[in-house]
Amino acid sequence: MGNLNKEIRDGDHPDITEERLKSTFDTHKMAAQIYNSQRAADRRNEITSAVLKIPELQDIKPLPFLSREEKVEEAARKIGILSEHLYDLVNVNDGAELYHLNNVVIGGEGNPLALHGVMFIPVLQAQATDEQKKKWLYRAMKREIIGTYAQTEMGHGSNLRKLETTATYDKATEEFVLNSPTTTSMKWWPGNLGKSTNYAVVVATLIINEKDYGPHSFMVQLRDENTHKPLPNIEVGDIGPKMAYNATDNGFLKLNHLRIPRTNMLMKHVKVEKDGTYIKPPHAKMSYSAMVHVRAHMNNTMAYFLASSLTIAVRYSSIRRQGHINPKEPEVKVLEYQTQQHRLFPHIARAYAFSFAGAETVRLYEKVKKDMESGETELMADLHALTSGLKSVVTYLTMQGIEQARQSCGGHGYSMASYISEIYGIAIGGCTYEGENMVMLLQLARYLMKAAKAVKEGKKVEGLVGYLSAPDNRHSLIDRTPEKSYDTYLKTFEHIARQQIFRAFDKLEKMLTSGLPHSEAWNKCSVELTRASRLHTRLFIAQAFARRVHDVVDFHIKEALDDLLHLHLNYELLDVASYALEDGHLCGEQMNFIRSELYRSLGKIRPNAVSYVDAWELSDMELRSVLGRRDGHVYENLYKWAQNSSLNRTDVLPVFEKYLKPLMMSARKNSKL
Numbered sequence: 001m002g003n004l005n006k007e008i009r010d011g012d013h014p015d016i017t018e019e020r021l022k023s024t025f026d027t028h029k030m031a032a033q034i035y036n037s038q039r040a041a042d043r044r045n046e047i048t049s050a051v052l053k054i055p056e057l058q059d060i061k062p063l064p065f066l067s068r069e070e071k072v073e074e075a076a077r078k079i080g081i082l083s084e085h086l087y088d089l090v091n092v093n094d095g096a097e098l099y100h101l102n103n104v105v106i107g108g109e110g111n112p113l114a115l116h117g118v119m120f121i122p123v124l125q126a127q128a129t130d131e132q133k134k135k136w137l138y139r140a141m142k143r144e145i146i147g148t149y150a151q152t153e154m155g156h157g158s159n160l161r162k163l164e165t166t167a168t169y170d171k172a173t174e175e176f177v178l179n180s181p182t183t184t185s186m187k188w189w190p191g192n193l194g195k196s197t198n199y200a201v202v203v204a205t206l207i208i209n210e211k212d213y214g215p216h217s218f219m220v221q222l223r224d225e226n227t228h229k230p231l232p233n234i235e236v237g238d239i240g241p242k243m244a245y246n247a248t249d250n251g252f253l254k255l256n257h258l259r260i261p262r263t264n265m266l267m268k269h270v271k272v273e274k275d276g277t278y279i280k281p282p283h284a285k286m287s288y289s290a291m292v293h294v295r296a297h298m299n300n301t302m303a304y305f306l307a308s309s310l311t312i313a314v315r316y317s318s319i320r321r322q323g324h325i326n327p328k329e330p331e332v333k334v335l336e337y338q339t340q341q342h343r344l345f346p347h348i349a350r351a352y353a354f355s356f357a358g359a360e361t362v363r364l365y366e367k368v369k370k371d372m373e374s375g376e377t378e379l380m381a382d383l384h385a386l387t388s389g390l391k392s393v394v395t396y397l398t399m400q401g402i403e404q405a406r407q408s409c410g411g412h413g414y415s416m417a418s419y420i421s422e423i424y425g426i427a428i429g430g431c432t433y434e435g436e437n438m439v440m441l442l443q444l445a446r447y448l449m450k451a452a453k454a455v456k457e458g459k460k461v462e463g464l465v466g467y468l469s470a471p472d473n474r475h476s477l478i479d480r481t482p483e484k485s486y487d488t489y490l491k492t493f494e495h496i497a498r499q500q501i502f503r504a505f506d507k508l509e510k511m512l513t514s515g516l517p518h519s520e521a522w523n524k525c526s527v528e529l530t531r532a533s534r535l536h537t538r539l540f541i542a543q544a545f546a547r548r549v550h551d552v553v554d555f556h557i558k559e560a561l562d563d564l565l566h567l568h569l570n571y572e573l574l575d576v577a578s579y580a581l582e583d584g585h586l587c588g589e590q591m592n593f594i595r596s597e598l599y600r601s602l603g604k605i606r607p608n609a610v611s612y613v614d615a616w617e618l619s620d621m622e623l624r625s626v627l628g629r630r631d632g633h634v635y636e637n638l639y640k641w642a643q644n645s646s647l648n649r650t651d652v653l654p655v656f657e658k659y660l661k662p663l664m665m666s667a668r669k670n671s672k673l
């Protein structure tokens, strides 16, 4: 039998090989769990190997040494070369293969086609009529045109009903007049809007006969297809550097009474007829489909960002030696410290959990998307509730995990050589885009409050909120039953979420009966409401993890996932235990049990730590991290990496003659006086 950890190679750092030899499971079989099939895991590696054989697709130098202009150019250069090889490298109809190709070749900092693939094409697929698809979608898929999704404005992002860009129907000419009447009405933020795209789906407030019909989607050509010059009545540009994600030209757009044909409104579900008659869609929020598309996929992208940072941190922690546990023995790998394990391992478990919850979410999304094709909208509310909660909780916990990974690398974590700070900057954008986290938690809370009301009225609720009408134990059975079952943990999570949902509900009801208007009462309860949403979502994540472990057949993989799940349940429960202590559902003795199970779990995970992160099969090319190198040879490569610094081109910088020398000379002169 070969090595179970598939990353072992001759010449690797002995400390990292030692870790890999301890693996109790086949890392490539584990990759099949993470990427949802063995075939998908194989394809990732095949794509990476093929890319490595194409010299023009390699980074010209480490990305942190590029200026913003060079980053934009480098991403565009690679997109050009990728287009030539695309059909040889991937199945272009497979989103996961395309996403992987992007991560390996270009990375997370963006590229000119980022929003084209993530939102422009999906919005046309979901909202364009067949005729419109012929006109734009097929051209977009062949990349004859490049588009984006332009919704957010300088003054409004969260509250779509107050978008100031107007699309006023002119019956006489059968046109819409698109206008940005104020500075704050300018579109501001859309990815690739600034310089790359020549088309955009613009979301504007529809006005017919002076009546406001709310946000609707319109196809707008922004630039000449040959010269790329902005068309008349259009002002467009880049919004400037951001915290990260700087290979992407997030942009602004000002429309000055721009006229577009009536047929440029995306009309698959909603219509404006020639005479201005408005025909409602089957569901009022069908036009929000592009946002739901991204939200549904964000769990997996966040899991990927988190796993990338942890791969870097755990590999580095296995070659970094500092200090002693036993003073008579050599310095230990920092991974031996319990604090280091506690800092990293629970986040490894979360990365797996997000990936499993993500797979379930994408399945539901695909079903709803198919239903919507035929006008069936029953599950839209469930999907909106689920994706709103998950996008908020998963992005927030990912942020925490990446920052812990950075700190766990000590000083070198702060260097861009770790690349963790870039991953952090890219990932935390997710807390804001596709709906600011608080706003989306409050969307889920609306759904939860409706369910709570139904239960209070004696109705049975099912599905994602079914546990609200299920029987509850007054006291948790954790450590109270002979058999060790995850059910006792999941029931405790259910209890906590249920209690908080009803606490928020009762508070809201009390305020409403005291006569407070609904929106004011809602605002006064909103912290409690967001707590309810978080607890409900964390329950879902834990359940999704347990469902996956339950379904795994391979004994060694099941055992390894079982260890991670055990860690996850104990760690997460400790994190929210105050809710269960408050009403005596858990007692001090049970808390001690949970804590000792957590510490035991850390020890159990330790031998497999490197293998759990290796199983994500993230190549050096896609990690772009000196600390996270597969071979563990960090130090000599840190030194090589620093040679790229433009400050090292000469021994003496011009600033010496200009500023430092006069400063020192004058100081010396003064001290002689």
Ligand SMILES: CCCCCCCCCC/C=C\CCCCCC(=O)SCCNC(=O)CCNC(=O)[C@H](O)C(C)(C)COP(=O)(O)OP(=O)(O)OC[C@H]1O[C@@H](n2cnc3c(N)ncnc32)[C@H](O)[C@@H]1OP(=O)(O)O
Binding pocket: 095, 096, 099, 118, 149, 151, 152, 157, 158, 159, 160, 161, 191, 285, 288, 289, 291, 292, 294, 297, 298, 301, 380, 381, 384, 432, 433, 434, 435, 436, 439, 443, 446, 447
């Ligand atoms: C393999 C594929 C790869 C995919 C990869 C993904 C990669 C991700 C990484 C990419 C990296 C970078 C890309 C970055 C992209 C970022 C793009 C953007 O940010 S686009 C802009 C996003 N903007 C927002 O998200 C705005 C947030 N605001 C809203 O969504 C809405 O304003 C609101 C939902 C908060 C409120 O809407 P409003 O119309 O005002 O709602 P009402 O109050 O009238 O009604 C509430 C009512 O409607 C229901 N609702 C709302 N939305 C939906 C929905 N989508 N589906 C179903 N139902 C919905 C809601 O539940 C309420 O129902 P009630 O019954 O009344 O409670």
Ligand SMILES: Cc1cc2nc3c(=O)[nH]c(=O)nc-3n(C[C@H](O)[C@H](O)[C@H](O)COP(=O)(O)OP(=O)(O)OC[C@H]3O[C@@H](n4cnc5c(N)ncnc54)[C@H](O)[C@@H]3O)c2cc1C
Binding pocket: 115, 149, 150, 151, 152, 155, 156, 157, 158, 159, 188, 189, 190, 191, 245, 250, 429, 432, 433, 434, 435, 436, 437, 438, 439, 442
């Ligand atoms: C990297 C990145 C990429 C983006 N890409 C795109 C894109 O391609 N296309 C596009 O159209 N947009 C894009 N956006 C914009 C993004 O979708 C919005 O910034 C986001 O939806 C948040 O809206 P906002 O900026 O209006 O925040 P605001 O709503 O102004 O948020 C400010 C604060 O107000 C709070 N708040 C607002 N409303 C409420 C409420 N009702 N209840 C309680 N609290 C509230 C928020 O919680 C937050 O704390 C992008 C943004 C980023 C950062």
